Amino acid sequence: MSLKEKLALELTTVNPVSGEYIYTDLLLPALPFEIEDAMQRARITSNYADMLDISVLNCAYLPELTDTMLDGASIKELNLFAKRLQTLSDDEIYALNGVFMQQKENGMYENGISMEELINLTYGLDAVPIVHGIDSDEKIGEFVIDNNLCEELVGTTPDSIRFLDKALIGKAHRESEKGQFVAGNYAATAIYSFPQEYKGVSREKLKINNDIAFVLEVAEAPVNDSRETAETAEALYLPIPKSDADELAIAHNEKCIEDCVYYDFKSAIPGIDSEMFTDMQDFDKLNEIADRYISFSVSDKIKLKAVVAKECPKALEDVIDICNNLRRYELSYYSDDANNFAKEYLSHHLSSDFDCKIFDGISLDALGQNIIKVLGATVTPYGIVSERDGSLFEIKNKHEEALDQDFGEIQQC
Secondary structure, three states, X not given: OOOOOOEEEEEEEEOOOOOOEEEEEEEEOOOHHHHHHHHHHOOOOOOOOOOOEEEEEEEOOOHHHHXXXXXXXXXXXXXXXXXXXXXXXXXXXXXXXXXXXXXXXXXXXXXXXXXXXXXXXXXXXXXXXXXXXXXXXXXXXXXXXXXXXOHHXXXXXXXXXXXXXXXXXXXXXXXXXXXXXXXXXXXXXXXXXXXXXXXOOOOHHHOOOOOOOEEEEEEOOOOOOOOOOHHHOEEEEEOOOHHHHHHHHHHOOOOOHHHOEEEEEEEOOOOOOOXXXXXXXXXXXXXXXXXXXXXXXXXXXXXXXXXXXXXXXXXXXXXXXXXXXXXXXXXXXXXXXXXHHHHXXXXXXXXXXXXXXXXXXXXXXXXXHHHHHHHOOEEEXXXXXXXXXXXXXXXXXXXXXXHHHHHHHHHOO
């Protein structure tokens, strides 16, 4: 099993405006800004998100978790669980699966498993004996006989042993040890003591708080090979005071942060990536964007991502310009596609006594696409965003006849 495997989740929410389900994927473990982004795409603006449903799509370390209901699941605790999984050795992973399977066989998780129980299962696993290459009761029987693990068989002659039912001996031994077969190995789970290391946290501490915009893996500039200092790279979280960044550079034998190199780049804002940030000489610009992003309100953070997705800036200067002019854009956050935007647009222009429920079950996707095109707006993962200095709800003069015709047909319904 690879220690780089991720825990794949599906977040299910209900769009509070359209009433439609939203499905968003999230891979754990994740940085706070990666979780924040998933929540933004899922239209979750409250940390508590009472209407959030979390499902495990895939867990390579513990496959049977996908068929087990999570009782009171939270993203933050699942992130902790995913981090714990990546600290386990292969034998501890086998032990975890064995214990989990044994508990399920005993009906312990019929009504789900709590996050406290799940996280605690990642402790104390080194005490569980693992025997490699044993995947059947017959092989357990052979192992028991070869290692004199059954007192009743000690002293049995080799000629007599060949007449013994090894599978029956193995089954009896397995049942006494509460053993499980896991990926071609045998885990004896009876010795597991179910530690209580994790006691759970308060609802307040389950909030996702993000104060990071970018992460740079920074190291001393190489002299010969381009990767020669990669192993010494250290995470630098932006925004950061310039003096602190320079102190890190000095610790890596460079005078200032601009003299360092970075080996990895992670961004809270899709569209701002290593293709845009190619030179450490632009560190101050990147740090300025990070500082601006963290200072923004929740709605402005979302709007910035939407505008960046629309404008596709090529340079950091362009992003700074967007930050300075963010107020000149409009965003319809809960209109996540052309169909829903068309309904929002029409309800904005129709009289207040018009019953918009008439649109339920009707696809207005073509109309929505036409409106979006005429307005110069763009559909993004964060909603519909206008062009700069444009409005999402004006009626443009260009193509006015085509738009008015569609609009008139709707009014006559």
